[in-house]
Amino acid sequence: MDSISLVEFLPDLWTATVETGIMLGISLALALVLGLPLGFLLFLTRRGMLLENRALHIIGGLLINFVRSLPFVILLILVIPLSLVVTGRSTGPVAATVPLAIASIAFYARLVETSLCEVNTGLLEASLAMGASTGLIIRQVLLPEALPGLVRGFTVTVISLIGYSAMAGVVGGGGIGFLAINYGYYRYETAVMIVTVILLILLVQAVQSVGDLSANRIEKKK
Amino acid sequence: MLKLQNISVTFRGHGKVVHAVKNVSLHVKRGEIFGIIGSSGAGKSTLIRTVNLLEKPEAGEIFVRGEKISALKGTALRKSRQKIGMIFQHFNLVGSKTVHDNIALPLRASGTPENEIRKRVPELLELVELSDKEFSYPGELSGGQKQRVGIARALANNPDIILGDEPTSALDLETTESILHLLADINERLGVTILLITHEMQVVKKICHRVAVMQAGEIVEENEVYELFAHPKHPLTRELVTKSLNLTLPPRIADKVHGALVRLEYLGNSAEESVLSETLRLHWVKINILHGHIEYIHDKPIGILIVGLEGAALQIDNALEFLHGIVAKVEVIRHG
Numbered sequence: 001m002d003s004i005s006l007v008e009f010l011p012d013l014w015t016a017t018v019e020t021g022i023m024l025g026i027s028l029a030l031a032l033v034l035g036l037p038l039g040f041l042l043f044l045t046r047r048g049m050l051l052e053n054r055a056l057h058i059i060g061g062l063l064i065n066f067v068r069s070l071p072f073v074i075l076l077i078l079v080i081p082l083s084l085v086v087t088g089r090s091t092g093p094v095a096a097t098v099p100l101a102i103a104s105i106a107f108y109a110r111l112v113e114t115s116l117c118e119v120n121t122g123l124l125e126a127s128l129a130m131g132a133s134t135g136l137i138i139r140q141v142l143l144p145e146a147l148p149g150l151v152r153g154f155t156v157t158v159i160s161l162i163g164y165s166a167m168a169g170v171v172g173g174g175g176i177g178f179l180a181i182n183y184g185y186y187r188y189e190t191a192v193m194i195v196t197v198i199l200l201i202l203l204v205q206a207v208q209s210v211g212d213l214s215a216n217r218i219e220k221k222k
Numbered sequence: 223m224l225k226l227q228n229i230s231v232t233f234r235g236h237g238k239v240v241h242a243v244k245n246v247s248l249h250v251k252r253g254e255i256f257g258i259i260g261s262s263g264a265g266k267s268t269l270i271r272t273v274n275l276l277e278k279p280e281a282g283e284i285f286v287r288g289e290k291i292s293a294l295k296g297t298a299l300r301k302s303r304q305k306i307g308m309i310f311q312h313f314n315l316v317g318s319k320t321v322h323d324n325i326a327l328p329l330r331a332s333g334t335p336e337n338e339i340r341k342r343v344p345e346l347l348e349l350v351e352l353s354d355k356e357f358s359y360p361g362e363l364s365g366g367q368k369q370r371v372g373i374a375r376a377l378a379n380n381p382d383i384i385l386g387d388e389p390t391s392a393l394d395l396e397t398t399e400s401i402l403h404l405l406a407d408i409n410e411r412l413g414v415t416i417l418l419i420t421h422e423m424q425v426v427k428k429i430c431h432r433v434a435v436m437q438a439g440e441i442v443e444e445n446e447v448y449e450l451f452a453h454p455k456h457p458l459t460r461e462l463v464t465k466s467l468n469l470t471l472p473p474r475i476a477d478k479v480h481g482a483l484v485r486l487e488y489l490g491n492s493a494e495e496s497v498l499s500e501t502l503r504l505h506w507v508k509i510n511i512l513h514g515h516i517e518y519i520h521d522k523p524i525g526i527l528i529v530g531l532e533g534a535a536l537q538i539d540n541a542l543e544f545l546h547g548i549v550a551k552v553e554v555i556r557h558g
Contacts, residue, residue: 120314122310122312122314123314123315123316125276125310125314126308126310126314126315126375127327127331128276128303129274129276129303129306129308129385130303130304130307130308130327130328130331130375130376130378130379131299131300131301131302131303131304131328131331131332131379132300132327132328132330132331133300133331136327136330136331140316140319140323140327140330141316141327144316144318144319145316145317145318147318218318
């Protein structure tokens, strides 16, 4: 492939980048808005915890395990009817956001729960002993103590999601990953594939670096 | 101030049932420092955690200032806990928050307005002599400084009582002294009642007014600290007291001594009297002082001497009888 066709390919690359941006942006926002509280709920309903509730804990855990045990491609197809209801479409990047959001909420919720488990239980005990409310304990103890872990978990979620979004092409989601598959695999246009793969590598590297940097900065304060 | 009535705590799990606390009753008076001593696994940590219901007792009742804590739940329990400070062996400070925020936490829990918190925190820090560390992080502090922050935090809501869960067990000897000093000072100046658990007799000796000895979930002995040291009754108490007074004669020396080997214990004023010279003046015996120690507990002395008595059997008997009359305890370790 010569340089002219690479230039021709640029508009496609731009569209794909925008599509990836839409898919990641919406589903990651939802992971934060819904996955974070769900992770807290999973943690707080554990045995002996502030909101101990066996039924809720088990149901939440099962739901998350269900989503996480499905191969993403299957989830993608499984939720097409739901995407249709929620977004009014069954294809395109916005429709593909629905399965991506579900996957990232479940993924992040579990990571949130794990980082909360790392918080020293002595701190919870001390907070309870001083008569702090659950809300105050969440805001002043759990959240700040678990923050580096929460940031790292979010970084992992973003990166996994970049990988998942490549599969969104199955439902016409588009995106950079799909571009790589389309050009490189179906059309044997190796140069385009290499460009898109490099772009993906850079994206993942950038996300990981920003994540590590922020987590370290938060941790350093201690 | 604090009353525990027939408290029992049982842990069940993995097919095992552990009776951590068995039918314990305690009464801690206003303004006193009460210690519970016992080895690890004795149930003292579980017991102290029932006071603010961190551990829910299976049976029994808890009263703090006449309020039945054991019947409280939800907001009422939270309000009540705000008036019960607690300090911990491992301090339990929030590492990601400054000293200021750590001490502010109980104040926020009790709904204190922020402008009052800004005034109260420096006051508390001054009390624990840590004024220059308000905006440091716990990671930047030494163990003793962390415990001072813990104490300031426990005092934030002007509690009636402070619970100490092995407050000096993670500290070295010197720091332990300074923390105990601070606790005694707070007790005296603010009149805060303190209930603490420990496995170190040193802590009891230094600051407690009364003490209970705990073993296998039960309180086996309870007394004023001086009395407990002077007249230990239970075998465990005796062992603790003996160990604490550190008076065992090396066997090598005991073997060398001729005649009777006698342990004399003086209490109060007799510790300062010249008991031995009187004995020598009145009886035909030779006295070898082998080991001796005077311990002051709340300024009252307990003196212990281990002496060898040499002489005719009758003279030794007479001397012992004379000693019986003037010292608190005469224990013949070995007859001549």
